[in-house]
Amino acid sequence: MTPDALTGGFADAPIQSARAFRAAMEALSRPGKIETVAGAQPPAPLSVAAGVLLLTLADGTTPVHLAGAHDSPSVRDWITFHCGAPLVAAADAVFAVGTWGAMQPITRFAIGTPDYPDRAATLIIEMPDLTTQGPRLTGPGICDVAGLSLPETAAFRANHALFPLGIDCFLTCGDKVAGLPRSTLVEDI
Amino acid sequence: MTPDPNLDPTPDTTAHSDRKAWMGLLARASPGQLAGLLPDLPAHDILRAPEIGAVMVRGRIGGTGAPFNLGEMTVTRCVLRLADGVVGHAHVQGRDRAHALRAAVVDALMQTDAAANLRQTVLTPLQTAETTRRTTRASKAAATRVEFFTLVRGEDQ
């Protein structure tokens, strides 16, 4: 294990993870709202926000899939040390991290079962930029309408059609994070 | 993974069995005795602050078969780095953060030139205490061993 893998975690895990959890919950329950998080210094290409989400949400019972360039030795070691999460193939993942391109096709990921819709994957999508300008979002947690700079709409519309099954997404860029749960309807503007 | 001389992933080399032995000894040691033997800690950076958690202990069905979950035990873990860059790890039974911190310091120091001295001042006394504790208990158990005897018959002289 590289010595760098041992650094860059939370310095004060109870406080920092509680703040990060609050931000993640806000992001997912108010789609289109962009939150700022802090506390992780993960190895590239993992963003600060993706690192914070993993430190907060992933542990030994949540298998993680690393897609594309994110599947590097330094990222693997960092997650193993700080989260203890097993690294797995896409189909077995509870969380997946990567760029939108590297995640394709997203139909590889678990969408839950009718008895247990919660047994679905949550994708952490690393974005080149993240703003509220983009496709129109409506649904639970959104007053009237919101927007988010999504990479596309078709895949998210197809995912929404699976409701109550389907994946949930976080979109990350630097220290910014937004949420896009399966309940949100996405439309081109 | 990039190889690191201290963290060679090949299991069960001699270096490992030595390190495994002292890490196990530190984990089982009495926190009070360890603190008495090593009151002052060298400068270090904390990489993973002492953290109390649970480890699921597994058994095997019939003692030898498939694993099953028996129940958890409390464990405290800690990782730190000495000023010279050597990393020390600890996983110790119980909820004593100072115990985990000291065990990690000893693990790190044992990988430096201080090893020989530390073996004498810390590890040997811990080992002696453990051996005494185990032998005392075992010798009391040995005294409760049943010595069956059968009355001798026949013409054995």
Added chain:
Amino acid sequence: MYVAVKGGERAIDNAHAFLAEDRRGDPQVAELSVAQIREQLRLAVNRVMAEGSLFDPDLAALAIKQARGDLIEAVFLIRAYRTTLPRLGASNPVDTAQMAVVRRVSATFKDLPGGQVLGPTFDYTHRLLDFKLAADGQVPPAPTAPVSAEKVPHVTEFLNRDGLIEAEPQSDAVPPDLTREPMELPTSRALRLQAITRGDEGFILSMAYSTQRGYGRTHAFVGELRIGAVAVEMDIPELGFSVEIGEIELSECETVNQFKGSKTEPPQFTRGYGLVFGQSERKAIAMSLVDRALRWKELGEDNIGAPAQDEEFVLMHADNIQATGFLEHIKLPHYVDFQAELELVRRLRADAATMQEAAK
């Protein structure tokens, strides 16, 4: 239906204060320390660890003190505490053949390697109250004897060598964990053992006793009962090798049971298994009997409808925290439910009275 009712706050605060004072008892009597409970009520501590499913003698002793000796309440406190702990991983399966035994007896073989070691047992005491303990706690040190280097192998190994007992299927599969995934029936033997080892000792004892009295008889012999310390070792991913993280005391029981054979298996002995935290031999023996009774299906035995053969009955009722939670909740306010019941009974009585009038 539950309705939020306000107004009890002061009464609740005062009830807590009253509880704290009663917990302390007569202040003229010296207060119990947690260390005293840990050292001198060790079997109660063991039971709380086993049923709380968390090995930590200090915490179990504290829970017993806080619960005023109510062991189920103490188990509840431990279960609540353990949910706050991050799970750092799972150990490698403990090797009970390497146990440093303080007690080891076999009811099936008199002479066996490692011998019969009685250990700190109640078995040969006369069950007469010892009034000396009421006066003076000083005890002379127990006698010692030289420790032999002899191995203490499992008794079932001898039978296994001759093919007289079923072989335990080997596997390293990750076992299911009922603290992480809700139990789904039918279960595997691994999940059953987890549920039984943390189950209520009284319930498991009664289930085991029912099999002895004929409700799912399994003809069990205690092949071996051993108690002692085993090392717990865990793989540490960041090190790339496994280390010992501590040492725990366990009680293990292996029963040897008669088996007539089936279409695929010759007549041979079969096994029941019990493994429990601490010195908890009654629970370990009972566990192995219940384990064996629940194996009727895989061994092709008849289901005679005995409670101990009914997986759902045993596993869904073994947990004393689930049981006491559901049982005790009925003492909490159900004013609205009861009001509805009351109105229903009044209406039925009125209807019945009207019908009686009409019938006259």
